[in-house]
Amino acid sequence: MRTGNEEVCRVLETIADLLEVLGGDDARKAAAYRRAARSVRALDEDVADLHEAGRLTEIPGVGGALARKIGELVETGRLAYHERLAAEVPPGVLDLLRLPGVGPRTAGLLWRRLGVEDLEALEEAARSGSLKKLPGFGPKKEAAVLEGLAALRRRSGRILLGEARPVALALADLVSAVPGVTAVSPAGGVRRWCETVESIEIVAGVEEPEGPRGPAAGSGPGDARGPDAAGRAGGPDRFVAAHVAGALRDLPDVAEVLEVARDRVRANLRSGAGVDVRLVPARLYAGALRHFTGSREHNESLQKRAASMGLELGPEGVLEKGGRSRPARSEEEFYSELGLAYIPPELREGRGEVEAAAEGRLPRLVELSDIRGDLHVHTDWSDGHLSLEGLVEAARARGYEYVVVSDHSRSLAVTGGLDEERLLAQKDAIEEVNRRLAEEGQAEKDGAGPFRLLAGVEVDILPDGRLDLPDGVLAEMDVVTASVHTALRQPGERMTERLVGAAENEHVDVIGHPTGRLIGRREPSALDLEGLFEVCARTGTLLEINASPERLDLKDTDARLAKEMGCRFTVSTDAHHARALGDMVYGVATARRAWLEPGDIANTRSLADLRRLLR
């Protein structure tokens, strides 16, 4: 299997970390590795294809030496230089970097001066007081380390949806190729689009065995019966396998598929997450998929509902009456038998959806196809990798009618943020692109409506609450998103004032990634969210649901509360390269989990309607 772009990025970044942990070397060398990793991540082409074509050095930040190393990685799946460096540092030292406030230099210091080789040793050092004696350390850092360790423990074992979902889909693909498999789907948290999941679950339906041979029953935990016992105990009504690996091994052609699946999981998941593949007789597929999709709370609600109707929910997820099972042919049929409207997976959390389905007041959830444009995208005018023209091409390929160019403002110097002058120059450039698009459109007389770039900006909300650009300039822009990027740890009162102040500014249309969280890595800012929602509902300022799977900010439950308080939303990707425009699915899923309908979301509107709303 060829080494993918993401794997190359990870190795380059690890090398950068190792170089800095080891110290001594020029820090700029590490920076060069990081820069190359960023470039590779922004690529739309396969790095392996570029290598074959001898075009690796066309990647910004990749010269001769890095091209050779990437080539070695792509061809052999390993990199000797990486392995040499890794051998010099205990593997647990890199884990220290997962703590906020601990960078590679600190990790190196902890290791060399205190002999700290992993997170446990660091905790020991903090508790024993030896940490404080290190130069540059004091009581506050000691407390921060302990808090960081506690936070890490709280979320250990969970994987980001953005990481889990692609792997789940690839696994489902593999399983679907197994002879006899009639249907496959991810289940569990992945199917509900939970922001993080504990494990990846796949449910597959298999043609039922003829006679005593064929797919054997499973023997994993949860189903200790052997094949014969299963046959006698319940025959076709029982799971082929409640725990999957066992049954998979027994099916013809499956061992090989499983091996590939394991490889794929190993290559793509940073943490050792559990993967469950569940094979069930084809006729029980719908019931099993339903059973393994809903949260415990959702399934308990269904159980109660069934009981109130004199029905029982059997262990296979089918309804039973008087011991007679009635397997549903589809999930729709299952819910219908309970007198319920079909409940989409994203709502199956036990948050009132069963009651709503019974009363016919489930929302008409927003869908990806409702989205007509992306309102938050970066270009190479600041820290994005897309040119204006490249953005147009990528957005049209997704069927969008418009996209808002919203680069950073000047105070975010690291991103090359735009000052007043450059922002207005960019606006001219955007108008030029639009003029050309209009001419082309007329020349081609194509049926598709005209595509438009809109001129926007992601203006920074400064630590003192002021905006990073004067009102006069903001008034010139089509869409103004205001976001916090610095001093995210101010006290809640101060943070709330900053955001409320921005929401009250008449030129601000959207509050970008309102809480500033990075899932699993950075806690949301201390913030009076309800206070902010009140102001947004009153002023009509839109709240962003940032679709990046690392943010999903606002998150589902917060967005649902905001909707109840009368707020409207945008769902946007914050993309910095073309591929990230595809993150829209995660934003839409989060909006669905928040019970949002198309009317709640500004970028489901036509351009004319959007302009009316913003005015």
Next chain:
DNA sequence: GCCGTTTTCGGCCCGACTGTTTTCAGTCG
């Protein structure tokens, strides 16, 4: 380690915050 040229080496997207210092190093965005 890259890049651009000054064609063979010197500069490399910047600035603020934090906790620790009393002049700064590291982290972060």
